[in-house]
Amino acid sequence: MSPRSRGPKLRETSAPPQGVDAPTPRRVAPSARSAHWEAVYRTKPADQVSWFQPHLDASLELIRATGAGRGARILDVGGGASTLVDDLLEAGFEAITVLDVSAAALAIARRRLGEAASRVRWIEGDITRVDLAPASVDVWHDRAALHFLVDPSDRLAYTRQLRRAVAPGGHVILSAFGPEAPPKCSGLPVHRYDAAGLQAVAGEDLILRESRSQIHRTPSGGAQPFIVCRLQRQEARSTAASEPCSGQTAATASTSRSAQ
Numbered sequence: 017m018s019p020r021s022r023g024p025k026l027r028e029t030s031a032p033p034q035g036v037d038a039p040t041p042r043r044v045a046p047s048a049r050s051a052h053w054e055a056v057y058r059t060k061p062a063d064q065v066s067w068f069q070p071h072l073d074a075s076l077e078l079i080r081a082t083g084a085g086r087g088a089r090i091l092d093v094g095g096g097a098s099t100l101v102d103d104l105l106e107a108g109f110e111a112i113t114v115l116d117v118s119a120a121a122l123a124i125a126r127r128r129l130g131e132a133a134s135r136v137r138w139i140e141g142d143i144t145r146v147d148l149a150p151a152s153v154d155v156w157h158d159r160a161a162l163h164f165l166v167d168p169s170d171r172l173a174y175t176r177q178l179r180r181a182v183a184p185g186g187h188v189i190l191s192a193f194g195p196e197a198p199p200k201c202s203g204l205p206v207h208r209y210d211a212a213g214l215q216a217v218a219g220e221d222l223i224l225r226e227s228r229s230q231i232h233r234t235p236s237g238g239a240q241p242f243i244v245c246r247l248q249r250q251e252a253r254s255t256a257a258s259e260p261c262s263g264q265t266a267a268t269a270s271t272s273r274s275a276q
């Protein structure tokens with residue numbers, strides 16, 4: 017059986033829970049997606065973009081709440097130029113991967129980190145298309161990347177990726193525009209979520225550990241309502257099924273560009 021076919025059958029949410037946008041056919045081609053984000057990060061200072069926060073305090077808190085140790089393989093999906101990686105390094109985490117569709121965003125984060133950037137794995141790629149190794153992630157974190165996937169097929173690809181990459185017992189932290197948030201972010205349409213919607217993306221067999229509503233204050237003073245969920249994948253039932261992929265580093269990507 018191929019690793020992609022393992023696990024429970026995936027289900028697209030054709031009848032979305034309350035507070036979740038209905039599936040929409042507006043598909044953003046991966047090349048257009050990356051062109052959009054390259055343009056954003058090349059033209060706007062990283063601390064002026066609407067999603068900027070000096071520190072992702074809620075994310076850090078939720079990552080700590082997982083109880084993950086320093087060696088935990090953490091993947092920041094759509095990490096962009098955010099300072100989460102700086103704070104995770106500062107906290108002593110040793111196996112951090114930042115993945116983003118924009119090379120310019122990753123370059124900003126790497127420049128800012130200087131030498132410390134060499135302690136992070138960087139993957140330039142689209143989360144719906146990169147080839148992440150099975151069970152290679154202990155903590156999957158996504159703040160404000162998932163909600164740009166407005167096409168159901170892209171969300172399904174995201175779900176498949178997550179379920180393949182997150183190890184049994186691993187944690188998933190998803191942060192997205194809430195039901196009351198604007199319908200666009202960075203000029204792009206977004207899919208808004210409630211906790212049930214985020215759970216549906218992660219997979220309904222994941223255990224919802226906590227969810228919070230939050231207001232993000234943009235650098236220009238705007239208010240953006242977010243929903244944040246921490247979920248956990250159940251441990252595999254038999255030892256054979258839960259055997260970790262020994263020797264595999266977090267989030268090995270063979271079809272994306274990566275650099276240490």
Ligand SMILES: C[S@@+](CC[C@H](N)C(=O)[O-])C[C@H]1O[C@@H](n2cnc3c(N)ncnc32)[C@H](O)[C@@H]1O
Binds near residue numbers: 068093094116142
């Ligand atoms: C709103 S920004 C959030 C950045 C960061 N997570 C933060 O909270 O500061 C969205 C990020 O997701 C990235 N992104 C959007 N779609 C993506 C995709 N399909 N795969 C990987 N990264 C993506 C963008 O390049 C951008 O850096």
